[in-house]
Amino acid sequence: MGKRPPKPGPNPSDLIVAIARHEDKAAFAALFELYAGRIKAWLMSTGTSGERAEDLAQETMLTIWRKAASYDPARANASAWIFAIARNARIDRFRRDRRAEQLPDIYELIEPGEPDKPDDMLDAAEREQRVRLAITDLSEDQLSVVRLSFFEGRPHGEIADLLDLPLGTVKSRLRLAMKRLRTLLGDLS
Incomplete structure:
Protein backbone atom coordinates (compact mmCIF):
# COMPACT_ATOMS: atom_id res chain seq x y z
CA MET A 1 0.00 0.00 0.00
CA GLY A 2 1.48 3.38 -1.05
CA LYS A 3 1.64 6.53 0.98
CA ARG A 4 -0.84 9.24 0.20
CA PRO A 5 0.61 12.65 -0.59
CA PRO A 6 0.13 15.14 2.24
CA LYS A 7 -3.00 17.20 2.05
CA PRO A 8 -2.10 20.74 0.96
CA GLY A 9 -2.56 23.39 3.62
CA PRO A 10 -4.72 26.47 3.28
CA ASN A 11 -3.70 29.00 0.66
CA PRO A 12 -2.33 32.07 2.51
CA SER A 13 -3.64 34.46 -0.16
CA ASP A 14 -7.14 33.05 0.27
CA LEU A 15 -6.83 33.44 4.05
CA ILE A 16 -5.85 37.10 3.76
CA VAL A 17 -8.71 37.76 1.36
CA ALA A 18 -11.14 36.07 3.79
CA ILE A 19 -9.83 38.26 6.61
CA ALA A 20 -10.24 41.37 4.46
CA ARG A 21 -13.72 40.58 3.22
CA HIS A 22 -15.32 38.93 6.23
CA GLU A 23 -13.02 39.59 9.21
CA ASP A 24 -12.78 35.80 9.26
CA LYS A 25 -11.27 34.84 12.63
CA ALA A 26 -10.76 31.21 11.61
CA ALA A 27 -8.79 32.36 8.56
CA PHE A 28 -6.73 34.63 10.79
CA ALA A 29 -6.06 31.78 13.22
CA ALA A 30 -4.91 29.58 10.32
CA LEU A 31 -2.68 32.37 8.97
CA PHE A 32 -1.29 32.96 12.46
CA GLU A 33 -0.51 29.25 12.77
CA LEU A 34 1.27 29.29 9.40
CA TYR A 35 3.30 32.48 9.84
CA ALA A 36 3.81 33.64 13.43
CA GLY A 37 6.58 31.12 14.10
CA ARG A 38 8.22 31.76 10.73
CA ILE A 39 8.21 35.50 11.30
CA LYS A 40 9.74 35.09 14.75
CA ALA A 41 12.43 32.75 13.40
CA TRP A 42 13.26 35.15 10.58
CA LEU A 43 13.48 38.10 12.98
CA MET A 44 15.78 36.15 15.27
CA SER A 45 17.97 35.28 12.27
CA THR A 46 18.44 39.04 11.74
CA GLY A 47 19.83 39.41 15.27
CA THR A 48 16.59 40.37 17.01
CA SER A 49 16.29 39.00 20.56
CA GLY A 50 13.75 36.25 21.19
CA GLU A 51 11.48 38.45 23.30
CA ARG A 52 11.57 41.31 20.80
CA ALA A 53 11.07 38.89 17.89
CA GLU A 54 7.98 37.49 19.62
CA ASP A 55 6.65 41.01 20.16
CA LEU A 56 7.32 42.02 16.55
CA ALA A 57 5.73 38.83 15.24
CA GLN A 58 2.58 39.67 17.23
CA GLU A 59 2.69 43.25 15.92
CA THR A 60 3.07 41.94 12.36
CA MET A 61 0.09 39.64 12.70
CA LEU A 62 -2.01 42.46 14.14
CA THR A 63 -1.03 44.66 11.19
CA ILE A 64 -2.03 41.88 8.82
CA TRP A 65 -5.47 41.77 10.47
CA ARG A 66 -5.86 45.55 10.18
CA LYS A 67 -4.39 45.93 6.68
CA ALA A 68 -5.71 42.77 5.02
CA ALA A 69 -7.91 44.86 2.71
CA SER A 70 -4.80 46.46 1.20
CA TYR A 71 -3.40 43.08 0.11
CA ASP A 72 -3.51 42.56 -3.65
CA PRO A 73 -2.76 38.96 -4.68
CA ALA A 74 -1.98 40.19 -8.20
CA ARG A 75 0.87 42.39 -6.93
CA ALA A 76 2.59 40.09 -4.44
CA ASN A 77 2.35 36.60 -3.05
CA ALA A 78 1.18 36.31 0.54
CA SER A 79 4.60 35.44 1.99
CA ALA A 80 6.29 38.42 0.37
CA TRP A 81 3.56 40.76 1.63
CA ILE A 82 3.65 39.31 5.15
CA PHE A 83 7.44 39.44 5.44
CA ALA A 84 7.49 43.01 4.09
CA ILE A 85 5.18 43.95 6.96
CA ALA A 86 7.49 42.16 9.41
CA ARG A 87 10.56 43.91 7.97
CA ASN A 88 8.85 47.30 8.24
CA ALA A 89 7.79 46.58 11.83
CA ARG A 90 11.41 45.69 12.70
CA ILE A 91 12.73 48.88 11.08
CA ASP A 92 10.08 51.06 12.74
CA ARG A 93 10.85 49.55 16.16
CA PHE A 94 14.58 50.13 15.65
CA ARG A 95 13.93 53.77 14.74
CA ARG A 96 11.62 54.30 17.74
CA ASP A 97 14.20 52.76 20.06
CA ARG A 98 16.97 54.90 18.60
CA ARG A 99 14.85 58.05 19.00
CA ALA A 100 14.06 57.13 22.61
CA GLU A 101 17.78 56.78 23.36
CA GLN A 102 18.36 60.26 21.99
CA LEU A 103 15.67 61.90 24.13
CA PRO A 104 16.82 63.66 27.27
CA ASP A 105 16.22 62.05 30.60
CA ILE A 106 12.67 62.75 31.84
CA TYR A 107 14.04 64.51 34.92
CA GLU A 108 15.78 67.05 32.72
CA LEU A 109 12.41 67.86 31.22
CA ILE A 110 10.71 68.59 34.53
CA GLU A 111 13.50 70.46 36.29
CA PRO A 112 12.62 74.11 36.51
CA GLY A 113 14.89 76.37 34.50
CA GLU A 114 15.18 80.08 34.36
CA PRO A 115 11.88 81.85 33.72
Whole structure:
Protein backbone atom coordinates (compact mmCIF):
# COMPACT_ATOMS: atom_id res chain seq x y z
CA MET A 1 0.00 0.00 0.00
CA GLY A 2 1.48 3.38 -1.05
CA LYS A 3 1.64 6.53 0.98
CA ARG A 4 -0.84 9.24 0.20
CA PRO A 5 0.61 12.65 -0.59
CA PRO A 6 0.13 15.14 2.24
CA LYS A 7 -3.00 17.20 2.05
CA PRO A 8 -2.10 20.74 0.96
CA GLY A 9 -2.56 23.39 3.62
CA PRO A 10 -4.72 26.47 3.28
CA ASN A 11 -3.70 29.00 0.66
CA PRO A 12 -2.33 32.07 2.51
CA SER A 13 -3.64 34.46 -0.16
CA ASP A 14 -7.14 33.05 0.27
CA LEU A 15 -6.83 33.44 4.05
CA ILE A 16 -5.85 37.10 3.76
CA VAL A 17 -8.71 37.76 1.36
CA ALA A 18 -11.14 36.07 3.79
CA ILE A 19 -9.83 38.26 6.61
CA ALA A 20 -10.24 41.37 4.46
CA ARG A 21 -13.72 40.58 3.22
CA HIS A 22 -15.32 38.93 6.23
CA GLU A 23 -13.02 39.59 9.21
CA ASP A 24 -12.78 35.80 9.26
CA LYS A 25 -11.27 34.84 12.63
CA ALA A 26 -10.76 31.21 11.61
CA ALA A 27 -8.79 32.36 8.56
CA PHE A 28 -6.73 34.63 10.79
CA ALA A 29 -6.06 31.78 13.22
CA ALA A 30 -4.91 29.58 10.32
CA LEU A 31 -2.68 32.37 8.97
CA PHE A 32 -1.29 32.96 12.46
CA GLU A 33 -0.51 29.25 12.77
CA LEU A 34 1.27 29.29 9.40
CA TYR A 35 3.30 32.48 9.84
CA ALA A 36 3.81 33.64 13.43
CA GLY A 37 6.58 31.12 14.10
CA ARG A 38 8.22 31.76 10.73
CA ILE A 39 8.21 35.50 11.30
CA LYS A 40 9.74 35.09 14.75
CA ALA A 41 12.43 32.75 13.40
CA TRP A 42 13.26 35.15 10.58
CA LEU A 43 13.48 38.10 12.98
CA MET A 44 15.78 36.15 15.27
CA SER A 45 17.97 35.28 12.27
CA THR A 46 18.44 39.04 11.74
CA GLY A 47 19.83 39.41 15.27
CA THR A 48 16.59 40.37 17.01
CA SER A 49 16.29 39.00 20.56
CA GLY A 50 13.75 36.25 21.19
CA GLU A 51 11.48 38.45 23.30
CA ARG A 52 11.57 41.31 20.80
CA ALA A 53 11.07 38.89 17.89
CA GLU A 54 7.98 37.49 19.62
CA ASP A 55 6.65 41.01 20.16
CA LEU A 56 7.32 42.02 16.55
CA ALA A 57 5.73 38.83 15.24
CA GLN A 58 2.58 39.67 17.23
CA GLU A 59 2.69 43.25 15.92
CA THR A 60 3.07 41.94 12.36
CA MET A 61 0.09 39.64 12.70
CA LEU A 62 -2.01 42.46 14.14
CA THR A 63 -1.03 44.66 11.19
CA ILE A 64 -2.03 41.88 8.82
CA TRP A 65 -5.47 41.77 10.47
CA ARG A 66 -5.86 45.55 10.18
CA LYS A 67 -4.39 45.93 6.68
CA ALA A 68 -5.71 42.77 5.02
CA ALA A 69 -7.91 44.86 2.71
CA SER A 70 -4.80 46.46 1.20
CA TYR A 71 -3.40 43.08 0.11
CA ASP A 72 -3.51 42.56 -3.65
CA PRO A 73 -2.76 38.96 -4.68
CA ALA A 74 -1.98 40.19 -8.20
CA ARG A 75 0.87 42.39 -6.93
CA ALA A 76 2.59 40.09 -4.44
CA ASN A 77 2.35 36.60 -3.05
CA ALA A 78 1.18 36.31 0.54
CA SER A 79 4.60 35.44 1.99
CA ALA A 80 6.29 38.42 0.37
CA TRP A 81 3.56 40.76 1.63
CA ILE A 82 3.65 39.31 5.15
CA PHE A 83 7.44 39.44 5.44
CA ALA A 84 7.49 43.01 4.09
CA ILE A 85 5.18 43.95 6.96
CA ALA A 86 7.49 42.16 9.41
CA ARG A 87 10.56 43.91 7.97
CA ASN A 88 8.85 47.30 8.24
CA ALA A 89 7.79 46.58 11.83
CA ARG A 90 11.41 45.69 12.70
CA ILE A 91 12.73 48.88 11.08
CA ASP A 92 10.08 51.06 12.74
CA ARG A 93 10.85 49.55 16.16
CA PHE A 94 14.58 50.13 15.65
CA ARG A 95 13.93 53.77 14.74
CA ARG A 96 11.62 54.30 17.74
CA ASP A 97 14.20 52.76 20.06
CA ARG A 98 16.97 54.90 18.60
CA ARG A 99 14.85 58.05 19.00
CA ALA A 100 14.06 57.13 22.61
CA GLU A 101 17.78 56.78 23.36
CA GLN A 102 18.36 60.26 21.99
CA LEU A 103 15.67 61.90 24.13
CA PRO A 104 16.82 63.66 27.27
CA ASP A 105 16.22 62.05 30.60
CA ILE A 106 12.67 62.75 31.84
CA TYR A 107 14.04 64.51 34.92
CA GLU A 108 15.78 67.05 32.72
CA LEU A 109 12.41 67.86 31.22
CA ILE A 110 10.71 68.59 34.53
CA GLU A 111 13.50 70.46 36.29
CA PRO A 112 12.62 74.11 36.51
CA GLY A 113 14.89 76.37 34.50
CA GLU A 114 15.18 80.08 34.36
CA PRO A 115 11.88 81.85 33.72
CA ASP A 116 11.34 82.98 30.16
CA LYS A 117 12.19 86.59 29.44
CA PRO A 118 9.49 88.72 27.78
CA ASP A 119 11.71 89.32 24.71
CA ASP A 120 12.33 85.58 24.32
CA MET A 121 8.61 84.89 24.60
CA LEU A 122 7.85 87.50 21.93
CA ASP A 123 10.53 86.07 19.61
CA ALA A 124 9.13 82.57 20.09
CA ALA A 125 5.58 83.78 19.34
CA GLU A 126 6.78 85.52 16.18
CA ARG A 127 8.70 82.41 15.04
CA GLU A 128 5.67 80.25 15.72
CA GLN A 129 3.46 82.58 13.67
CA ARG A 130 5.92 82.51 10.75
CA VAL A 131 6.09 78.71 10.84
CA ARG A 132 2.28 78.44 10.92
CA LEU A 133 2.03 80.79 7.94
CA ALA A 134 4.74 78.90 6.03
CA ILE A 135 3.00 75.58 6.63
CA THR A 136 -0.16 76.91 4.99
CA ASP A 137 1.93 77.39 1.83
CA LEU A 138 2.48 73.62 1.52
CA SER A 139 0.38 71.48 -0.80
CA GLU A 140 -2.30 69.35 0.87
CA ASP A 141 -0.26 66.19 0.10
CA GLN A 142 2.83 67.63 1.77
CA LEU A 143 0.87 69.04 4.67
CA SER A 144 -0.70 65.66 5.49
CA VAL A 145 2.68 63.88 5.72
CA VAL A 146 4.20 66.76 7.73
CA ARG A 147 1.31 66.62 10.22
CA LEU A 148 1.59 62.86 10.65
CA SER A 149 5.38 62.86 10.89
CA PHE A 150 6.16 65.92 12.98
CA PHE A 151 2.99 66.67 14.92
CA GLU A 152 1.86 63.09 15.58
CA GLY A 153 5.35 61.54 15.58
CA ARG A 154 4.43 58.64 13.32
CA PRO A 155 7.15 56.66 11.53
CA HIS A 156 7.33 56.89 7.74
CA GLY A 157 6.19 53.29 7.26
CA GLU A 158 3.05 53.91 9.30
CA ILE A 159 2.34 57.11 7.36
CA ALA A 160 2.64 55.14 4.11
CA ASP A 161 0.13 52.60 5.43
CA LEU A 162 -2.28 55.26 6.72
CA LEU A 163 -2.26 57.22 3.47
CA ASP A 164 -2.02 54.10 1.30
CA LEU A 165 1.11 55.44 -0.40
CA PRO A 166 4.46 53.91 -1.26
CA LEU A 167 7.13 54.63 1.36
CA GLY A 168 9.24 56.47 -1.23
CA THR A 169 6.36 58.85 -1.96
CA VAL A 170 6.00 59.68 1.74
CA LYS A 171 9.73 60.39 2.00
CA SER A 172 9.70 62.51 -1.19
CA ARG A 173 6.77 64.57 0.04
CA LEU A 174 8.51 65.17 3.37
CA ARG A 175 11.74 66.15 1.62
CA LEU A 176 9.91 68.58 -0.67
CA ALA A 177 7.95 70.04 2.24
CA MET A 178 11.11 70.58 4.29
CA LYS A 179 12.87 72.17 1.31
CA ARG A 180 9.90 74.52 0.83
CA LEU A 181 9.83 75.42 4.53
CA ARG A 182 13.60 76.07 4.56
CA THR A 183 13.14 78.41 1.60
CA LEU A 184 10.31 80.26 3.33
CA LEU A 185 11.96 80.34 6.76
CA GLY A 186 15.61 80.57 5.78
CA ASP A 187 16.46 83.50 8.07
CA LEU A 188 14.87 81.91 11.13
CA SER A 189 17.41 80.74 13.68
